[in-house]
Amino acid sequence: MNDNTTVEQRWVAFGPAGAVGSIHRTAEGFQVKLVDDDDYRGSYPSLEVAKSALHASLAPGAEWPDFREH
Template sequence: MTTAQMDMLWLAYGKAGIVGTIRHTDDIYRVTMSDRREVGDYPSIEVAKNALMSHLKAGTPRPDFRRA
């Protein structure tokens, strides 16, 4: 019997809507900005959230991360 790996997706909501996503597959968290630019792959959700934040405009409040 094969164990299926379920992907998890977090949406990052800013004041104007979704600013990016984090998708968990296998052992990585992949960050993609809302303009479809891939930021990179990270080992944990916290590191991925920080990476997404670092690609937002300076002074932008931390987005609300919601699991989809």
């Protein structure tokens, strides 16, 4: 992702201890980023696929996060 990407929508993923990551909708698709990440992990074709990718990036056994649009 370059510095000129415009975020059109954003969903924040919350686990039991607070925010764990976010999904940003851009012209390129849905991009996933965990709280501690410097860069996006990838671009996905749909919100549901991005949610699954974010969940898969969490620690083994992590609960499915609550996704809230911001």
